[in-house]
Amino acid sequence: MKKIKSGVYGLNRLMDGGINQNTITAVIGSSGAGKTTFATYFLKRGLEQGxxxxxxxxxxxxxxIIKEVIQMGWDNIEDYIDDGAMVxxxxxxxxFSDFIKNELSGFVEDWKGYNARIVIDPLTPVLWSVTHRYEQRDIVSFLLRETRKIGTVICTLEEHSVMGDLSGQDLIIPMYLADxxxxxxxxxxxxxxxRDMKIIKCRSSRHSSFxxxxxxxxxxxxxxxxAxxxxxTPRQVVDxxxxxxKALTLIPASKKKNLxxxxxxxxxxxVDMLSMEDIGVLDPDYIIMQILVEYDLIDK
Ligand SMILES: Nc1ncnc2c1ncn2[C@@H]1O[C@H](COP(=O)(O)OP(=O)(O)OP(=O)(O)O)[C@@H](O)[C@H]1O
Ligand SMILES: [Mg+2]
Known part of the structure; x- marks a missing residue:
């Protein structure tokens, strides 16, 4: 399976190089955990490479959403929207269930042949749009099956249960269906x-379990x-x-074409927007390295 870079610094190496193309990734978290941020940077990364x-x-x-995204530092998002690359x-x-039943197939048809990244944020209300459990499974399964035809999908799931408990009714069906x-x-x-994160599953890949x-x-x-x-404790201040x-001068000749x-x-x-206060306890060298890994400028 072809791997694509996730747009999330430090994630690719935990997922054996990135996200498998045309798969479904469920991102679970309570309010403010960073689901929408995760999803928007996933899209940004795809847009950057066409x-x-x-x-x-x-x-x-x-x-x-656009307003919040700009506040979070993705300041040229509107260029992509104006170009029609982002919708x-x-x-x-x-x-929503009517949209899925009546309009989704046409939408997917329109996008056939494109190489897209798709975000569904949040997926949770889709489950609520129908009454019975079997209908929930049908509708979510149909939505995910259709959208993956046109690209790689991230759907976010709201975690309402006790912190860290993934056995909530709203999570079971999508977690089961996601890759x-x-x-x-x-x-x-x-x-x-x-905050901390863990990969609960990653089909057909070795992945971190910490x-x-x-x-x-x-x-x-x-x-x-x-980990x-x-x-x-916070790191010493560095430039x-x-x-x-310095790191850019060490890019191997074989990777220079990617820059x-x-x-x-x-x-x-x-990197200009990064401050020591932001990165806190994280390792600055590791962050720089993961940025280069994300853009395939170094291997590890
Ligand atoms: N400009 C910013 N700089 C740094 N961190 C920010 C900034 N704006 C937001 N955040 C952080 O990101 C968090 C929100 O992330 P996000 O919106 O991705 O969460 P979410 O999981 O989608 O939440 P919800 O379930 O409410 O939609 C905020 O709680 C805040 O801690
Ligand atoms: Mg959100």
Whole structure:
């Protein structure tokens, strides 16, 4: 299976190189865990390399999402929308089950042959749009089967149960149907800035089975740390831009073709927005390395 880079720094190596193309990934987490951020940076990454992006929103209006995305540091999102490479499907408010039954197939037909990344954020209300469990399974299964025909899908699931408990009724069906499941959580309610994530499943790939700390950072989205490299206290201040510059000189000749001017601009902007305060306990060298891994500029 072909792997695509997830757009989430530090995630690819935990999933054996990235997300398998044309699969479904469920991202589970309680409110504020970072699901939408995860999903938007997944789309951003595809757009940067010429793929298309479809954002199916059930909760927030596209206008609001775009506003929040810009605040989170993805400041040229509107260029992609104007170009037509990124589209929003505002499925909030309407009978979502009707949309799936009556309009989805036509939508998929229109997008046939495209190489898209698709986000369904959040998927949870789709389950609520029908009454019976067998209908829930049918509708979610149909939605996921159809959307994967046109690309690689991320759907987000709201976690309403006790923190860390994945046996909730709303989670079982989509978790079962998804190829990959990622769980984002707060380590504790007392310190919401401490978050960690775990890969619950990843079909046809070796994957990490540990909890890994992550941060949500303006300009970068989620940054996931290798668990064994985590420290308890914030790091000493270092010059991140200088670190990037040095790292860029070490890119092997065979990878240099991947450093197009637009990718270089994107990486430089990301690192410019990073502050030591943002990265906290994460390892700056590791972060720089994961940014280069994401853009296939180094192997590990
Ligand atoms: N500009 C920013 N810089 C750094 N972190 C931010 C910024 N904006 C938002 N965040 C963090 O991201 C979190 C929200 O992430 P996100 O919207 O992705 O969560 P979510 O899981 O989708 O939540 P919900 O279930 O409510 O939709 C905020 O709680 C905040 O901690
Ligand atoms: Mg959200």
């Amino acid at each position: 793929e298309d992006a479809i954002f199916i929103t059930l909760d927030e209006e596209p206008k609001q 929003f499907v505002d499925a909030g408010g309407k009978q 990959n499941v990622v769980h984002l959580r707060y380590k504790s309610h007392e310190s919401p800035e401490h 909890w890994h700390p992550y941060k949500i950072v303006k300009g970068s989205g989620l940054i996931i740390q290798e 064994s490299l985590a420290e308890d 991140l831009s200088a670190k990037l510059e 197009s001017p637009s990718i270089l601009r994107s990486i430089t902007r990301t």
